[in-house]
Amino acid sequence: MLTNLRIFAVNHQKMYSLYINNMCCCKIRTSLKSSKPDGRNYSSLPGLTGNDIKSLHSIINPPIAKTRNIGIMAHIDAGKTTTTERILYYSGYTRSLGDVDDGDTVTDFMAQERERGITIQSAAVTFDWKGYRVNLIDTPGHVDFTLEVERCLRVLDGAVAVFDASAGVEAQTLTVWRQADKYKIPRICFLNKMDKTGVSFKYAVESIREKLKAKPLLLQLPIGEAKTFKGVVDVVNKEKLLWNSNSDNGKDFERKPLLEISDPELLKETVEARSALIEQVADLDDEFADLVLGEFSENFDLLPAEKLQIAIRRVTLAQAAVPVLCGSALKNKGVQPLLDAITMYLPSPEERNYDFLQWYKGDLCALAFKVLHDKQRGPLVFIRIYSGMVKPQSAIYNINGNCTERVSRLLLPFADQHIEIPSLTAGNIALTVGLKQTATGDTLVSSKSNALAAARRAEREGEKQQRRSSEAERLLLAGVEIPEPVFFCTIEPPSGSKQPDLDHALKCLQREDPSLKVKLDPDTGQTVLCGMGELHIEIIHDRIKREYGLETFLGPLQVAYRETILNSAHATDTLDKTLGDRQHLVSVELEARPGETPSVTPVIEYADSVSRDLLKDSQEAVENGIHSACLQGPLLGSPVQDVRITLHSLVIHPGTSATMISACVSRCVQKALKKADKQVLEPLMNLEIIVPRDYLSPVLADLAQRRGNIQEIQTRQDNRVVIGFVPLAEIMGYSTVLRTLTSGSATFALELSTYHAMNPQDQNTLLNQRSGTT
Numbered sequence: 093m094l095t096n097l098r099i100f101a102v103n104h105q106k107m108y109s110l111y112i113n114n115m116c117c118c119k120i121r122t123s124l125k126s127s128k129p130d131g132r133n134y135s136s137l138p139g140l141t142g143n144d145i146k147s148l149h150s151i152i153n154p155p156i157a158k159t160r161n162i163g164i165m166a167h168i169d170a171g172k173t174t175t176t177e178r179i180l181y182y183s184g185y186t187r188s189l190g191d192v193d194d195g196d197t198v199t200d201f202m203a204q205e206r207e208r209g210i211t212i213q214s215a216a217v218t219f220d221w222k223g224y225r226v227n228l229i230d231t232p233g234h235v236d237f238t239l240e241v242e243r244c245l246r247v248l249d250g251a252v253a254v255f256d257a258s259a260g261v262e263a264q265t266l267t268v269w270r271q272a273d274k275y276k277i278p279r280i281c282f283l284n285k286m287d288k289t290g291v292s293f294k295y296a297v298e299s300i301r302e303k304l305k306a307k308p309l310l311l312q313l314p315i316g317e318a319k320t321f322k323g324v325v326d327v328v329n330k331e332k333l334l335w336n337s338n339s340d341n342g343k344d345f346e347r348k349p350l351l352e353i354s355d356p357e358l359l360k361e362t363v364e365a366r367s368a369l370i371e372q373v374a375d376l377d378d379e380f381a382d383l384v385l386g387e388f389s390e391n392f393d394l395l396p397a398e399k400l401q402i403a404i405r406r407v408t409l410a411q412a413a414v415p416v417l418c419g420s421a422l423k424n425k426g427v428q429p430l431l432d433a434i435t436m437y438l439p440s441p442e443e444r445n446y447d448f449l450q451w452y453k454g455d456l457c458a459l460a461f462k463v464l465h466d467k468q469r470g471p472l473v474f475i476r477i478y479s480g481m482v483k484p485q486s487a488i489y490n491i492n493g494n495c496t497e498r499v500s501r502l503l504l505p506f507a508d509q510h511i512e513i514p515s516l517t518a519g520n521i522a523l524t525v526g527l528k529q530t531a532t533g534d535t536l537v538s539s540k541s542n543a544l545a546a547a548r549r550a551e552r553e554g555e556k557q558q559r560r561s562s563e564a565e566r567l568l569l570a571g572v573e574i575p576e577p578v579f580f581c582t583i584e585p586p587s588g589s590k591q592p593d594l595d596h597a598l599k600c601l602q603r604e605d606p607s608l609k610v611k612l613d614p615d616t617g618q619t620v621l622c623g624m625g626e627l628h629i630e631i632i633h634d635r636i637k638r639e640y641g642l643e644t645f646l647g648p649l650q651v652a653y654r655e656t657i658l659n660s661a662h663a664t665d666t667l668d669k670t671l672g673d674r675q676h677l678v679s680v681e682l683e684a685r686p687g688e689t690p691s692v693t694p695v696i697e698y699a700d701s702v703s704r705d706l707l708k709d710s711q712e713a714v715e716n717g718i719h720s721a722c723l724q725g726p727l728l729g730s731p732v733q734d735v736r737i738t739l740h741s742l743v744i745h746p747g748t749s750a751t752m753i754s755a756c757v758s759r760c761v762q763k764a765l766k767k768a769d770k771q772v773l774e775p776l777m778n779l780e781i782i783v784p785r786d787y788l789s790p791v792l793a794d795l796a797q798r799r800g801n802i803q804e805i806q807t808r809q810d811n812r813v814v815i816g817f818v819p820l821a822e823i824m825g826y827s828t829v830l831r832t833l834t835s836g837s838a839t840f841a842l843e844l845s846t847y848h849a850m851n852p853q854d855q856n857t858l859l860n861q862r863s864g865t866t
């Protein structure tokens with residue numbers, strides 16, 4: 093077993109190549125480099141000492157009950173990355189503390205993340221804490237990357253929500269909290285930044301209660317706030333935890349029982365908080381209520397801490413309440429108790445109820461939740477194993493891709509280092525090398541026949557429960573819905589000869605990030621990037637430069653419009669071309685008219701006059717021509733939807749190539765579309781704004797300026813919920829506007845509702861803008 097296990101990155105040079113996204117220099121690399129210039133062994137791996145090697149078997153496949161797959165989620169800048177860095181440091185997997193502000197953290201792999209100080213892609217890190225294996229995934233906070241958050245959430249068994257305690261619940265926390273609700277993920281809350289001026293523990297707890305509608309269980313109380321913050325009280329154990337102010341890494345802290353003699357006030361406060369906690373848990377858990385009301389009804393104080401902890405765990409797993417802890421990651425206070433709470437209160441993989449496991453009967457079932465590209469080794473795929481086992485050099489079947497692939501290597505992701513391992517079992521997160529077709533979101537099983545057997549079991553179960561679902565739905569692990577990208581811009585390589593390099597880079601990036609779409613503008617031949625937002629496209633641009641060495645040029649960011657026609661139009665066309673000694677001659681007559689039902693692709697019909705024999709050979713070429721013409725409408729060059737094309741006549745000279753047939757049909761369709769009355773369709777967004785009552789008026793006034801259409805205003809305690817529609821073009825940069833209008837107190841959610849017709853005036857303005865006349 094041990095001989096199979098080696099550190100994947102054997103020297104500094106190789107480690108650099110394994111650095112997934114061209115990291116810039118950081119403390120951890122420097123420390124590794126100085127530890128051994130030409131190579132590394134087990135004991136050089138932070139956290140693995142000589143003695144630890146004996147227990148490598150349990151390190152590779154730890155007991156499932158002692159495994160935690162955890163995510164950290166929060167609003168941007170709440171301190172997720174700083175908290176993660178402390179966690180890695182205290183658990184022994186890094187030797188020095190990274191600092192977001194210095195740009196040398198471990199989990200923010202990508203150079204842009206280090207420069208911007210934000211987390212873009214989530215990185216999985218694996219570490220041990222007091223005999224527990226923790227797989228931790230740091231998730232991004234920016235709204236453009238919510239897909240990334242959601243993709244990670246579904247592979248987690250539990251999550252830590254980090255808050256800036258001076259701000260309480262912020263916009264993005266609400267979004268990720270709802271996403272965590274969707275995947276039924278038990279959570280604990282960490283009120284970070286307790287050292288910050290203006291911080292209020294009470295306010296932050298209230299905002300959890302009010303805004304998240306959650307039941308906070310106060311497991312700790314802060315000792316001091318802002319400048320005076322020096323530690324926390326452990327309410328369950330009635331102890332105080334004080335960090336040594338002379339220690340600059342926070343490793344040393346003392347835990348002391350609260351005594352009447354030395355801390356009368358703090359003890360009184362703690363006993364009250366403990367009694368309140370016991371009552372709260374008893375209200376949520378019948379078993380605990382029986383215990384408390386039986387044995388300890390006279391004096392709650394006598395209730396042993398372990399009994400309370402077991403009950404807290406039950407209500408947390410049932411998502412009836414959320415334990416709340418506090419600290420300051422930056423000042424290195426409160427992170428070790430957070431780690432204890434992660435292992436104590438969040439579920440192990442076997443405590444999560446995954447329906448689909450019964451269909452696999454112990455066979456492999458895993459989900460690819462992240463794909464990264466390493467220049468030397470090709471795609472690295474992060475997988476969550478739900479059942480069965482993965483081994484290197486084994487074949488696996490990808491249900492989504494309908495293909496069999498080979499795992500060449502299996503690695504444990506220790507941040508920016510990876511340990512090669514001989515096998516990994518259910519409940520764990522692994523990194524695989526060798527899967528060339530697998531994309532983010534794919535379901536992986538051991539073989540096609542096992543997939544079919546699982547499908548049959550699922551079908552029988554579905555019949556029993558009278559549920560109908562397609563085979564794919566039954567087998568695929570719940571997918572993340574990928575919203576249609578609504579922004580686009582052109583991207584140009586530095587020279588024509590670099591186009592293949594750009595195509596390769598975009599192909600790799602798309603496998604990592606399914607929300608990125610890439611198209612070819614058929615007119616100009618330019619490559620077009622379609623994404624979820626401005627930042628999204630900017631980051632892709634940056635990554636192409638850094639990771640693929642290509643200096644590309646982006647066109648202006650544009651809203652993805654569509655077009656349609658309002659009446660019918662006929663057109664005829666003839667193409668007569670001689671290439672070499674071959675004549676290509678084709679004549680077409682067709683009609684374009686508005687479709688009766690909405691459809692993004694054109695509906696195609698053939699009149700009886702069109703010869704069936706002729707069609708047999710050329711139908712594909714004809715339809716390719718129609719489809720390609722509809723990709724680029726006559727008004728803005730946007731895709732044309734809701735149209736019906738009827739082919740009335742088709743004459744093809746023998747020997748005419750399919751390409752020429754397509755070209756002639758395409759030109760003829762474009763002529764017809766040009767002749768018809770045309771209409772621009774714009775993306776209309778569903779908008780929901782949650783705004784405190786006092787700020788409602790300025791928000792409504794602003795929406796009126798943005799062609800917003802308010803459907804309803806609901807009351808939710810002191811907040812108003814504005815529900816309506818707004819054209820996407822009017823809502824670009826809205827988060828900044830809303831923040832300014834409401835002093836950061838409102839949150840909003842946007843999603844595509846439909847494409848709707850612009851009114852003639854707005855359409856003219858847009859067309860004039862595009863043609864450069866205004």
Ligand SMILES: Nc1nc2c(ncn2[C@@H]2O[C@H](COP(=O)(O)OP(=O)(O)OP(=O)(O)O)[C@@H](O)[C@H]2O)c(=O)[nH]1
Binds near residue numbers: 166169171173193288
């Ligand atoms: N005062 C104070 N500042 C903190 C604390 N934790 C983090 N910060 C600061 O808050 C800022 C954001 O910290 P990050 O750790 O990058 O936050 P994040 O949530 O990972 O941010 P994103 O990755 O952008 O979502 C940085 O300037 C940190 O130094 C804390 O406990 N106290």
